[in-house]
Amino acid sequence: MARKGLTAKKLDNVAGKRQKSATRLWDGDGSGFGAKVSAAGRVTFFQFYYAPAGTVDEKGQDISGKRRFMTLGTYSDAYGLADARKGADAARALLDKGKDPQQHARTERERATREQKQAAQRGTVAGVLALLLWRFRRKGRTRRYIHDARRAWHRDVFPEIPREKKAADVTPQDIRRVLHRPLSRGSEHSARTLRATLHLAFKLAMQSDHDPRNLSSKVEFRTTANPVEAVPLAVEVNAKDRELSFPEIGRVWHEMGESTANPMDTLLIRLLLALGGQHITELREATWSEFDLDAGRWLIRAERHKNRTRDHLLPINKTADALLRELHTMRGRADYLFPQVRKPHLPMRVERPGAIIAALLEWQARLGKPMDKFTAADFRRTCKTRMHEIGIPKATTNHLHNHDFAGVSAKHYDRFDYWSEKQRAMTAWDIALRAAIDGKPVPEAECRAAMRWQDGTPTSGKKTD
Template sequence: MKRSEIKRRPLSDTALASIEPETREFRELDGNGVYFRVKPDGQKSWQLRYKNQAGKWSWLGLGGYPQVGGALARKKASDLRKEIAQGEDPLANKKARQAAELAAATNTFEALAREWIEIRTPGWQTSTATRNVGALELHVFPVFGKRPYTEITPKQWMDFLQSLERKGILEQMSRVRRSCKEIYDLARVTGRAIHNPLEGLNRFLQSKPAENYAHVTSKDLPELLRAIRAYPHAPDLRLGLRLLSLTGVRPTELREAPWAEIDFDNALWSIPAERMKKRRDHLVPLSRQAVEALRELHALSGRYPLLFPGRSDHKKARSNMAFNMALRRMGYEGRQTGHGFRHIASTTLREHNFPREHVEAQLAHVEGGVAGVYNKAIYLEQRKQMMQWYADHLDKLERGNVVTVDFQTKG
């Protein structure tokens, strides 16, 4: 139907459905200031024309057709005319509602947390980002994500964190508390909050006791080294555990390492700052045994960018539980972790009178006297000799011709 063929007002349902678009947008009067708008692409909608409080004509949308039919559009218009008669401006009210809805959407705890995540992610290792974001998404967002962050009280945060305590997930609880406190700090320093509701809550929550990562005693170390050598299930994990024992690096530093960091010719492993916990470049001297293990590993995964590529996605590293799962299969659950090899290296080297600063530099620890002058090659020549001695020492332990002292009880 052409608009010229319309014979009566208000517009009938037949007319509304059949009226044809034209080359230019047009409005067809339905009655009492209600208009039916038709665009050239065929889209149809309703509008109310009214005078605002300043005496100027304004247009206010009533909804699209056919979602809003004629009867509903006229009912909406009637309600709006009552608002106008009471001195209100429905267009201004609509804009205010939209602004309030937008503010509410951007004022939620999840929105603030996502902003914090975006700011903090560049400074995190991939594994750290995964743990922090995962803890928020699993525990916090389902409870507080959609709520305005300024309305969540300290008591509500306390109750929530204590509920995590009761589940026995103290490490997760502590991670969540630290993250959420930082999120509120962001709101506070940017002028969007005055108080931080998580301030001081840590004094009333359990803390996970400090622990040295599980590691075997010196008496049991030779047996562990032999078990690693004989591990039958996954050759790359066998070599990974051997490399952890030979280098003293953190499991994540090894697991996520690309082959580009390994210099076989100079027996050096150069780890860039962005992959290090302390955000400092770090050189790891490689003993003869470590180079041999790496060459054997290269035969397995050298065609991929990473030393330990994932099984389904070779561009991603193996699971962060891979080394510990291998130790578990060997029967060392609760007795030895991947990280525990660092403690063994540190204690063994100190027991054999290697200087503390050399040991701490090898482990990339921040130490007084070291941190202030740190560079990636600090004590490199001394560390080369130290780690070659250590690799030879581990081989002798594995063969069973070394008498050891129990370092489990040492400081």
């Protein structure tokens, strides 16, 4: 015999009255809706269900298929049976879409809390930092760059200027104390760089208040002057100039295989060189879906590239192809080329390439054959410089590295992919790289020949006007 549905009369009969033990009253229609009556007579509505696939709890553990009870509310004059039924209907509607109602509610609460926190930050020094980081993201700065900027603020700014302090109350004396921190550590370069980011951040705050697009905003920074202006610490950041010679490239190629027991580390560094010095982040976060080894192509989408203006199509030369196929036999089942060991659903950590190079330099020093210090970021400069050395035109290396070209024509109208030019350049680079690996002089004549069209016309004279 089917159970009778819940009624307000039935709930009134048990509400507020002590029971021998807690019990559940079901609606009787098989929907999972019901009410729990505690031993003290408190009536709480619930919705019973089985967790849909992909549901995780607060600890991040998968609970798909497990029994769950969602509390809807407590029976009272303000929350009655009709209100509870509406809540149960909404929960079942989410279940029909494959969503766990409790996980959905938790996500919404976290989102609301996050938005409230962000709103509270606006107008404060913490809001100024958020505005600065937003600008960096819009400009396509790398994650490492943004991470370093945020870390500098947490290390030197917030200990002197509380994050909740209003931006309008920041004085040049505050900035002076902030910049004294890196200077007291003997790091003048960090002090100059920090001053530059502080100056830009407060400039953005001032512009935000006067931006007509923010007219409806209820919170303003209300900064009438940039407090960094009065602090005399000129920014003179010198361009980096470390680039490896061809003999050094050959040495790094071979000694990478000896300095580490992890073949993934070796393949990462070798691929950075073989692929002509693409951005570390682009290779570190690359997925196998971007590669077509049969066609010899690597497609980097605009949203993953630094300049974020257009997709970047890169030819894969013979050396890079062999490395990629070797890597695929080791990590082909993962989405990323270089996944984390313990979290294979995530790409290699941002600091890992730097640690690999540091370990190589330390290993070389222990053997008594040190090299001049360099970083993983120097490979891009190295490849570009050595490419020019073997006769690859600057315009072609800019296309290989997807550098922006000045002018309205290049920015808005030129959509040619320069595939043939890039393909010949990667072939020439492969010839030079193989010679460096074998310890032989680079055959510049052969490299320059690879850059020519079949009819003998140099690459720099075709399709570029």
